[in-house]
Amino acid sequence: MTKLKNDLLLRAAKGENVERIPVWMMRQAGRVLPEYRAVRAKTNNFIEFVKNPELAAEVTIQPVDIFGVDAAIIFSDILVIPEAMGLPYQMVESKGPWFENTIKTKTDIDKLIVCQGDTIDYVNQAISLTKKQLDNRVPLIGFAGAPWTILAYMVEGSGSKTFSKAKKFLYTEPVLAHLLLEKITQSTINYLKGQIAVGADLIQLFDSWAGVLSPQQYGEFALRYIRQICEAITEVPTTVFAKGAFFALEEMSKLPCSALGLDWNTDADWARKQVGPNITLQGNLDPCLLYADFDTIKTETEKMLTEFGTQRYIANLGHGLYPDIEKEKAKFFVETVKGFGV
């Protein structure tokens, strides 16, 4: 394996000394870029796009070229896991994912398969291709949804403000919920090990719907499975981003992971006090700040960097880029981080 030319992200994740703060942006490969939209237009639908390794590799690398970020993140979707387990979905324009079948009974769960490392082969192919084309310029991040978030979609069948159907399942069918979570967890571990085998340099887990659970349910139905994944992934650093789970932050600092992602609700000093000095923090600029003028973006970004400090820290947004953010503003955010204190 050839050495990475820029390994700032990996060093920051591991707590090694860095000469400047590394930076990337959630959803950096996305509609903010006209270059992305041009590639996207070559396919009929989002899922077809995700399943095309050549196109996925192309849009994965775009933000490295265009924004100059310190990492690429493989272009894919957290819902490839439910699909591979046997629950296909559609991506409905401006509405989000929709599953024709949802999980209701033990029979539904029994029918699901456990993914192996090569089950979702198109992602592995996309990673291999990206690694080759990246030519070790920056690390490549692999990812998966955290088990609770995947269960939430498999039971709810779509996005939701409350995920009350999925939460009802936890309260009324806790045994089935654990059975399903175990199957998702095992699939996810195998899937991530597959990604690592073909070259992913760091793994990020997205618990997008952490914030709808109570602290007690989060511990019982989410955190214990995240822990299993973190324990299993020993080959590369792992980042856990649980959106809205401020209440679990202290507990999450005990996970065997390298870094924790923070949303924009979370104050830097408060977060550092919760987690202690031995874990890297990642985040957390409000993506809406990139609607502001350049001066405001610079001032607020530098304020954030000052608060988090230059070590044990990875600059990012507190959520994915929104599609209508101007490309130049996103780029300016990256440049502001890269120019900070240098």
Next chain:
Amino acid sequence: MTKLKNDLLLRAAKGENVERIPVWMMRQAGRVLPEYRAVRAKTNNFIEFVKNPELAAEVTIQPVDIFGVDAAIIFSDILVIPEAMGLPYQMVESKGPWFENTIKTKTDIDKLIVCQGDTIDYVNQAISLTKKQLDNRVPLIGFAGAPWTILAYMVEGSGSKTFSKAKKFLYTEPVLAHLLLEKITQSTINYLKGQIAVGADLIQLFDSWAGVLSPQQYGEFALRYIRQICEAITEVPTTVFAKGAFFALEEMSKLPCSALGLDWNTDADWARKQVGPNITLQGNLDPCLLYADFDTIKTETEKMLTEFGTQRYIANLGHGLYPDIEKEKAKFFVETVKGFGV
């Protein structure tokens, strides 16, 4: 003014001694009750329903009769304020509110009127009627949306997962945002004083979209206007419920209000440590818990009551009742609280 037969809620709000914990439920007058649905069916649409004082009074009192709660809350909608200011809305079935016109410019803001105490007369009529029919059995809660949440709808034009349009307005047009917030705040103060004049015994402010703002924006665009309202409302106790604003809880304990509402993400001990002993806490059972069996509801409710303690506390849910929760489960929650430690 005749004395209330049951003033537990008011005493708990003021920090006076109570012989048992008072309880009510957000959205207790709602679709959970077949009795509500029967009244609702008498009108063509939700807004017509809200504007009918007789029907509003009827459904306001239903939960007192059926659930035995310790307070009624006037049946209305937080969006009556934007409408009265000049921005009408529609309630689209299973989609939520939708505004044909939204606020974009200074001209749009200049055109808005400031509500007086009698502008939204149908709410005052509904309160008068309810007070009369309640016959002092329990206190009647009046309410309004907090200014940031009202601005969010007026700018976004509908509900949203991110409210990115409204947040963009704060970042790009801060002067206009403050102008609009001042107008909303003045309207809200007048509106609430009108409610108090006709009999509201306690006021609750709902900041439903607090959780989409960063701590800094919350301080600048939300909390300062909530403070103005709390300072102006001196006649009756005030409760502030800012959903998702865990990051501001300590700061909120310095508001001149009687009580703070908590969502179900918030741990009781943690909240009490944030706010100190001199403010009443209200909440915060996960409404989805009411999907569980009776034993679980009892166990978890009593656990919550034990954590919050019997004084300086009002039992409630951490969010409104969901429409598909069984009436008997909601009733059982109320009975569990009323039977606790008695």
